[in-house]
Amino acid sequence: MKQPTPLVLAAVSVLALVLASPALAQDSTPPTADIPVAAPAAPEAPAAPAAPAAAAEAPQPASPAPAPAAQAAPEPAAPAPAATVSAPDASAPAAPVAPTAPAAADNAAPAAPAATPAKPKVAKKPVPAGPSYAASTPIKIPATPWSSMPTFDAGSLDRLNGLSQYYAQIARNGGFPAAPPAGLSQGATGSAVLALRQRLVMEKDLPESERDNPKWDARLTTAVSRFQQRYGLQATGKIDERTRAQMAVSVQHRLVQIGHNMERVGARFIDFNRRYVVVNIPSAQVEAIENGEVARRYIAVVGRPQNPSPEVDATISAINFNPTWTVPQSIIKKEIGPHMVRDPSYLSRQRMSVIDGSGRTIDPKTIDWSSGKAANYTIRQAYGAGNSLGQLRIQMPNSDSVYMHDTPSKRLFGSVDRFFSHGCVRVQGVNDLAAWLLGSGWDAKRVGQEIATGARKDQAIPDRVPVHWVYMTAYVTPDGTAHFRPDIYNLDFGSASRIADAQVVNPY
Template sequence: MKRPALLALALSALIAFLPNPASAQNESPLEALRSFKRQAEWTDRFDATLPEIHAVNSSQPTLSPEALGRMQIAIERYRTLAASGGWPLVPATQKAMQLGVRDKAVVVLRQRLAASGDLVQIGGREDIFDSYVAAGVRRFQLRHGLRGDGIVDQSTLDALNVPVQVRLRQLETNLGRIAERANDLSDRYVLVNIPAAEIEAVENGRVRSRHTGVVGKVDRQSPILVSKVHEINFNPYWTVPVSIVRRDLIPKMKANPEYLAQQKIKIYRWGDETREYDYREIDWNTDEATQYMFRQEPGELNSLGTVKINFHNVHQVYLHDTPQKSLFGEDARFHSSGCVRVQNVRELITWLLQPNGWDRGKVDATIRSGERVDVKLDRPTQIMFAYITAWVNADGVVHFRDDIYAKDGVETLALR
């Protein structure tokens, strides 16, 4: 086959892959090639957008005196944005908008992302969801605690369409929350941000480690508190709280009498662990079970996982590991009964026990032994459970989270 024929064949193949073949057939072969190049973005520098995505994360803590100044700047910016009309509503489409899609809604999406500073480079056709739009969507998702996959699904669309006035009110409300905590910080502390379902270990003004968490359900909320971590339990027992016995254990036993045995939970009387009771000695059709102590043995099934972090509080909550690791991969991580599950908890434990002379090797070996070990911290560490739905990191990136417990006093995006 001669060269002109090969070129014609190649151009025909390119035209076949264009998003709109009908219109492409009216183009000359040269125009079709140019159009394909634009859509394939052979001349785009996609890596130019990566620093903007990286800036979403920061080694600086959520709480600090400096954070107040950043919040004030963001508030003024959002006031100006609100006064100019805010951002447009992105219309829903029949299928999720993602890389390569051509739709009129992409034009509005570009405008929305540009208004909030997420679209840092504008190139190509306005109705094409190109790599710059995908990067802008990812940046937006990460700022809002969503999975950064660059696809506009329903959760992302809902967050995009929260009005600027609502976001402004969130910033103003959280300015007061941050101010309340920012000047009361120890040089070494743990922050649990409930709406973000995130834990920070902070030392001398820098985040030593940041952890994904799982916090309380809407009807079993994690409390706001300040305390000090004083003890670590390795390979702990789990004593089932009376509230969970009533809400969960009794219904599960009525549905499946083998549940306790399957979960390695033993029955005792409170204050007397010398005699183990049989489940048949309890009337599960009443609240009689709440008069007994239910204790789960250490091991793979234990609801606390391999370690528990204790601090004094009237709510009887604590931090702990979990056997349900898959929960950390969800956008909405509100599944617990008030306590907080911590991803990569061994890293946090190692940091807490550094003043005791422990390292990661000793932490791993203690967990691997399977033995019950309780360690008092030589240096009790401040811990705070806070409710922060909006903050600004050290790079000036504004973060928002869903008002899951409806504490912001505005019609914000709540947990679905």
């Protein structure tokens, strides 16, 4: 069994001390209400005027405008279920923001020193860690929410440790104030506004000098928007139901969440290259990172709770233009078979062929689709219009048989919650990502020209690029900004963060 790293043990110790303190006044019971799914047409866009009009998680650049999707076959590659992580003792779009590092309150007792961290392998040119949360640094509200800071790098574990100490200090001081009522917005005044200001000061979304103003002004709207951006919410600038739900989570539960993320990050042993790709699953976001900064950022669609996207470390080896799709056996059993029982013309309409063990194409009418024997055959969808992989696949060999790809269902990129796939990651603006991977001489236009030939083609990546799929519901970017995301696969809080299955729209 893998032993916990010293830094994870330190986080456990911090929380144990916090929970033993009689000063804790907050109820530590997890929230019980499911987080609702917004209508797919509502993009998760920041409210800041300087931000482009884009969907959640700051795509850069966006893919062509979404169009109604033709009926397509189920999305590929159902991975093995994600392992449950046990809780230690001790959540664009909402795009990351880049303020000066948050600081401890002026009257807060200094946090206890952390144990020497056990870090992931350090790259040749590691990204320098941002200022500590224990530092006393003035806060600056940024004019724009966009940031070039990566979600995951060589300093991630150290920064999570600093965040854990900072939140432990908040817990020792009595925790967060009560969550404000939903519907609170500009123009409000009184005690609820004062409590909101106190909360935003604690998390460094608002300067200390703004704590005691009982009126809601423009600066408070900016601070609320910043909080929403950090938590992966739509930046409405007012207290909607989702914002209130995040503010209702106690600091003790945030400490548990941070501890789980430290555990997951500490288990990854990565040599961070000059160029690499990160998929943060809870954020449904893809980052192309070069020389320690985000060169490209894209929104994505990732695995639904029933078919979670796995944590993966792999190497991107090629771009597949106009790919075919070989349907995984799990999808043949659970979905193709029942479709064929109801509608024997389904495979022909989806441009799918049935192939036996000798490589011969056979007539689907000769198969008993209700018997379960259909999984003994290979089912392959032809490339072109309607293919479930779209027009491009990013090849990244791995034991989970997952990958990144285009999709004919581009309307789902406009959803606030983008957990709809069978485990693979669909990327908005995938042509631009492919061009970045291919390097010199390539751009999105040239990628589109290759697709337009209609020919199947595999283009090798000249300098193979590592890719890391991570499950980070809490992270701190190198500029010192803390971010939280929903625990969609219930690895931190259990059922409290699950999006109800009945509310997930058809993923095809």
